[in-house]
Amino acid sequence: PHFYIFKLMSMRVGIFFGGSSREREISFAGGRTVYDNLDKSLFEPVPIFVDSNRELILLDWSFLYKGTIRDFYPPVSQVPESPNQFQVYVESLGKLTTHQRDAIISKVGRRISLVELPSLIDFGFLALHGEFGEDGQIQGILDSLQIPFSGSGLRACSIGMDKSYQKKLMEAGGFNTPKMEIFSRCGWLDNTYQTRVQRDENLGDKIGFPMVVRPANQGSSIGVSIIRDKGEIFDRGNAAFFVCPICMADWAGKDKGAKVDYLRELTDIRTGIGFPLSVLEQKADGRRVNLGTYYHPEDLLMALNELGKEERIVLYLEGHFSEQKIIFEEFIEGREFSCVVIRDEKGKAIALPPTEILKGKEVFDYRSKYLAGLSRKLTPIALPQEQIEEIRTECERLFEYLEFNTYARIDGFLRTDGKIFLNDPNTTSGMLPSSFFFHQAAEIGLNPSQFLTYIIRSSIKERIDSSMQIYLYDDMLASLDAAILAKQQAKEEKKRIAVFLGGYSSERHISVESGRNIYEKLASSTKYSPIPVFVMGDKNAHKLYQIPINLLLKDNADDIRDKILNYKQHPVIENIKEQCAALTTKYTASQAIFQPKELSYGELKTMVDGVFIALHGRPGEDGEVQAYLQEMGIPFNGSQAHSAQTTINKYETLQLLKKHGFTVTDQQLVQKEAFLNDEDSALDQVKKVLSYPFIGKPIDDGCSSAVKLLHNREQLRSFLHTMFREEELLDKHHARVLKLKHKEEFPQKQVALLEALITKGEASHFLEVTTGFLTKYDEAGALSYEVFEPSETLASGEILSLEEKFLAGEGQNITPARFVVGKRSYDHQKISKQVRRDLQNVAKVLDVTGYARIDAFVRIFDDGRAETIVIEVNSLPGMTPATCIFHQCAINGYKPYEFIDQILEFGFRRQCDVGV
DSSP: OOOOOOOSOOEEEEEEEEOSSTTHHHHHHHHHHHHHHSOTTTEEEEEEEEOTTOOEEEEOGGGGGSSSGGGTSSOGGGSOOOTTOOOOOGGGGOSOOHHHHHHHHTTTEEEEOGGGHHHHOSEEEEOOOSTTTTSSHHHHHHHHTTOOBSSOOHHHHHHHHOHHHHHHHHHHTTOOOOOEEEEEHHHHHSOOHHHHHHHHHHHHHHHOSSEEEEETTOOTTTTOEEEOSGGGHHHHHHHHTTEEEEEHHHHHHSOHHHHHHHHHHHTOTTTSOOSSEEEEEEOTTSOEEEEEEESSHHHHHHHHHHHTTSOOSEEEEEESSOOSEEEEEEOOOEEEEEEEEEEOTTSOEEEOOOEEEEOOSSOOOHHHHHSTTSOEEESSOSSOHHHHHHHHHHHHHHHHHTTOOSEEEEEEEEETTSOEEEEEEESSOOOSTTSHHHHHHGGGTOOHHHHHHHHHHHHHHHHHHHOSSTTTTHHHHHHHHHHHHHHHHSOOOOEEEEEEEEOSSTTHHHHHHHHHHHHHHHHTSSSEEEEEEEEEEETTEEEEEEOOHHHHTSSSHHHHHHHHHTOOOOHHHHHHHHHTHHHHHHHOSSOOOOSOEEEOHHHHHHHOSEEEEOOOSTTTTTSHHHHHHHHHTOOBSSOOHHHHHHHTOHHHHHHHHHHTTOOOOOEEEEEHHHHHHOHHHHHHHHHHHOOSSEEEEESSOOTTTTOEEEOSHHHHHHHHHHHTOSSSSOOHHHHHHTTOOTTOOOOOOSEEEEEEOOOOTTOSEEEEEEEEEEEEEOTTSOEEEEEOOOEEEEOSSSSOOHHHHHSTTOOEEESSOOOOOSSOSSOHHHHHHHHHHHHHHHHHHHTOOSEEEEEEEEEEOTTSOEEEEEEEEESSOOOOTTOHHHHHHHHTTOOHHHHHHHHHHHHHHHHHHHHO
């Protein structure tokens, strides 16, 4: 038995994240959010990573801040060589022995047995998704170990997971449900051509077009697609079962690069079928013959090339992480919303303000959900008050009907005829910083740290109310209530830090991600009290606004700006705040603010002890903000104004370094006026200096914004037209030539920067790196540099994309960088030391202080000599939750909060010295 005798002490909260589902990267990012935001005065976070094989691993904290699971698991040392740079999960290593699994696990932490859990943790916070996460399995295990856990119990979770069963229950409960048809795996796949044609005909007649197909047990819109005519039914249904046909004639016609790109997309667990997979051939009688099982994309590539030599028309690739049922249902034309429902401490279900997802007729897909700036959300949904209350009432009714506990997220549609369709009740929710989970809680005044405290406290109460042993967790609940009360009554003296975020550059959405992350790290600390300040304006001037937590957790910078400019109280939100007043009072230490307030720099000086600038581009990295803060005597992070004014300009930066003897690439500027006056003359002038292909980029934006590899004159012409356009809207022809993605940001500029492509040359090894550093004052007051181990940056395409930098599960960074491959006469430390010394000298020349990140290419020659070619210097690098600089500082022993603390302390010390 697990008995509890608690005093006023930290509760050990085991955070379960990762898992085997296709949503594992969202779970990984969500687990990190929970780890960072738990109130450290109440809880001790214990990171428990669940791998693809359901092994529980007590994870070393440093791996929490990797960009993706593939960055650390399996460890680079255990991954087989991949000539085509495929990124893989541990399942691609094949069937492993226990000894092999132990060897892999030991590199990142240690294996935990189930029987150990009660001695390691007091409470289980479940940030898992999908199978063995929200289907009741892990809930049942924790229940049997007498460890209370977050969210709903076993039965509600199993209902919430299976959408096919869910819909039957909802129909029986009198909820509106669309016309639908459910197919089992065998019933769908084992068919002759004739029966398939008849089935598709019947399906179209019964449901009509357009229709939607979805797997019964997936989230994050994985496997969901819209079908617009009968000819799409077969392929879309297969895709929902994670089966993909491959025409062997088409395969034979692809070149090697196209085959690699095709497999990279096809085998992605979020958008494709994943590994392991089987290659199947379907016979005329409907039988499917397995031609082999494959675990790694390199093996699959070779197999398909061999199979293509024989006379086969179509093969089928079938993912082993699959589905047993899929659902076809009518497309609901209407307004899409998502609503979080919670229970108050008296057991009453309360629906928070429903959020509308603003989009066209496309699916709200993985990329739109999780990449900053691609989607817009409106809270509450723009409807008359009566209709919003109808949505809330219906969500509360479903929450009670399915007997959910603590919280749930319920998605639905308001059809054009006014009918409400609730189509996806979830017992868990994505826990990224701006997810619906935190976004709607902020509307009642709870920041993420406070909301997580509520979730834990409420979940313990739910476990008490549902347990047959009625006093099992009473001491735990009493202890936590006492600790919350003590925290409320304590007068904490904390340093007040204004966190600047937003701006007006193409990097404004990433700035919001960075600023939000800084806010949350400081808010959960015992030392700092952060105040979010949104910066808006244009190239002529900027303004400062103190914003409430509900605006900080909006999805992107444009949503925050619009709310500031059009702020008004909404009667629905005021009603919900009144319903939740007891919760807000219990979990907030001070009165929450709900209205944005414009600030002058003079007012700011009276409010705060320092500023953390989380801006990117202009203003922020150009020295404008720094100049105001220096004038007011307010300490801040990063370099001073004169240095930032140089490093914002990529041309001036590299030309200055060139004068000091550093190796830099060739550059050329193209002025807007010169290009528009005589396009051909401007293009001819470029050709005299640079050879195709070369890089085109803005002179002063980062985050991969508008960085393109230009192969020919047509692409250069489209690049310059797009950068020099007068209207914000992109020209379709130029966007197509440049292969721009949907809603891809492309700034408008007066000057474009072109750079020669940096290549391997005569070197034996060549790689792209990014390196962060800190500056400190020693005892004598002299400036010193702590340069971190560089990270190696891997791009799947020609240029490192925005998605690879910031989308959960996308891209890969290896820290430390692989400076030595194969057997060489030199070692890693020798090369690393050379590169770090070069970059430190770059920082000194540019007078970069506080902290920064420098991007560069490195050529390594047979004699052990390293040549460092600087690309750009970021005086205010991205501080998003999984940024590379956090991987690097972890090697030096800094947790992200400790790194941020060092940055702030340097600013305080510098200002003190300036004052003296």
